[in-house]
Amino acid sequence: xxxxxxxxxxxxxxxxxxxxxxxxxxxxxxxxxxxxxxxxxxxxxxxxxxxxxxxxxxxxxxxxxxxxxxxxxxxxxxxxxxxxxxxxxxxxxxxxxxxxxxxxxxxxxxxxxxxxxxxxxxxxxxxxxxxxxxxxxxxxxxxxxxxxxxxxxxxxx
Numbered sequence: 001x002x003x004x005x006x007x008x009x010x011x012x013x014x015x016x017x018x019x020x021x022x023x024x025x026x027x028x029x030x031x032x033x034x035x036x037x038x039x040x041x042x043x044x045x046x047x048x049x050x051x052x053x054x055x056x057x058x059x060x061x062x063x064x065x066x067x068x069x070x071x072x073x074x075x076x077x078x079x080x081x082x083x084x085x086x087x088x089x090x091x092x093x094x095x096x097x098x099x100x101x102x103x104x105x106x107x108x109x110x111x112x113x114x115x116x117x118x119x120x121x122x123x124x125x126x127x128x129x130x131x132x133x134x135x136x137x138x139x140x141x142x143x144x145x146x147x148x149x150x151x152x153x154x155x156x157x
Contacts (some may be wrong), residue, residue, distance in 0.1 A: 004036030017113065020140055031113060037131065081132050083108050086118040090128050097122050113139040114146075 014029035023029075081089055087104040098104070102122055109117040109129075116132040137144040 004038065007036055009033060009036070012113075017139065034114060035112070041129075080134055081116055081118060081130065083118065086130055087120050090120045090130065095128060097124060097126050098128060113137065 010033040012031040012033050014031055015025075017023075017029050017031045018025060018027065079085070083106045087098075087106045090098045090104070091100050091102065098120065104123075105121045107119045107121075109119055114133065114137055116134065116138060118130045118132075119127050120130065121127045134142075135146055136142045137146060
């Protein structure tokens with residue numbers, strides 16, 4: 001599969017989301033089972049085991065079980081990011097324009113049911129998008145655990 005355009009995304013029950021959000025039944029709801037992120041936009045993948053940073057070929061890395069693709073390393077971290085911690089996390093990655101001592105605006109991007117998503121903007125108005133996939137369904141909380149194969153499925157799509 002060349003792109004994720006061919007993937008049919010299962011839409012989960014709107015009632016499932018409304019129940020946990022304690023929302024009225026008449027509120028329109030879009031509740032996809034997952035999203036598709038183009039692989040070229042993935043800089044790293046945050047997991048319950050740490051972060052896999054992409055300095056190589058993400059697709060090849062996962063297709064070969066880590067034997068090829070190179071340029072990846074895992075940094076141990078289990079904390080769920082917040083708007084208070086995501087800028088520090090970004091500066092620890094030493095991304096151009098995002099270094100310690102800089103002034104940043106961190107915003108959570110709402111709407112996802114599974115992942116945490118953030119936009120961190122520097123004083124030059126350049127932004128970094130951070131998507132964190134915890135080992136649980138975000139909208140249901142830490143007790144709604146997901147299988148660890150989820151990471152591999154997301155990368156393959």
